Amino acid sequence: MKRSSFLIILLASLSISAAEAAISVRDDAGNIVTLSQPAQRVITMAPHTTELVFAAGGGDRIVGTVKYSDYPAAAKNIPRIGDNSMLDIERLIAMKPDLLVIWRHNSAERQLEQLRKLGIPWFYSDPHKLRDIPDGIVRLGQLLGTTAEAEKAAAALTQKVDALAAKYQQRPRVKVFYQVWSRPLYTLNGSQIVSDAINICGGENIFAHLPVTAPVVNIEAVLAENPEVLVSGQRKDDKSDLEYWRSYAGLLAVRRGNLFGIDADLMNRAGPRIIDGAAILCEKLDLARTRRAQP
Structure with missing residues (x-):
């Protein structure tokens, strides 16, 4: 085989491998979120998103969060980057996040447009049904590379919701x-x-x-x-x-x-x-x- 042909095949193979390694999920706004590898530096931008990331097995990946993110107890020690309505954009950028888990609220939505221009991937979380919560945990687990832990937590929560519905x-x-x-x-x-x-x-x-x-x-x-x-x-x-x-x-x-x-x-x-x-x-x-x- 000619050297040039070998290089073409090798490059094609590497491209396919890279594409296969990429992680893509759909967030609650219907947008596709794609990461080249599991997120390692996450910023959660609402208290409920902090709880979801912990449930998905990624609590130790959270490098920044917002005011009132106080559960579980470990969340109290995470550095703050503002609150739902006002973010410290400079501090956020300095944390070098590779994933934002967001919830649009008040003036922070305008600031999010600044972050969008920087190309930082984000996952929008806004569950409207109880059963959306375990589903969101599974999708976050995929982005974090913690699928097994996320699926276990999601299954337990789904069982609770199903039991409540069956009973009441x-x-x-x-x-x-x-x-x-x-x-x-x-x-x-x-x-x-x-x-x-x-x-x-x-x-x-x-x-x-x-x-x-x-x-x-x-x-x-x-x-x-x-x-x-x-x-x-x-x-x-x-x-x-x-x-x-x-x-x-x-x-x-x-x-x-x-x-x-x-x-x-x-x-x-x-x-x-x-x-x-x-x-x-x-x-x-x-x-x-x-x-x-x-x-």
């Missing part, structure tokens, strides 16, 4: 108002992952039909819907977040004592722990069902 989803429906914040009064619509948790628990989000993901509503709108249950993503520093509703004695949820607070970190973060939050929610809705027979 077909039970008598419960009308639910989910309160994200009380001043002003924020809730969530049907596209948000909390609404999927409510549905799996056999509940009905009274504001699922609204077009905005996190709409502001007024008290009169809640009273008109007359929900059987009020649930708050309870902030640790405000244990009385639902107490003001007690003055509305005609509200069905108040009459039956169905005012429930659940740790906001278990409900408002679209990471693995929301499945634990959903299990608590399901128990609360089942408690409300038992109160229907009471005077």
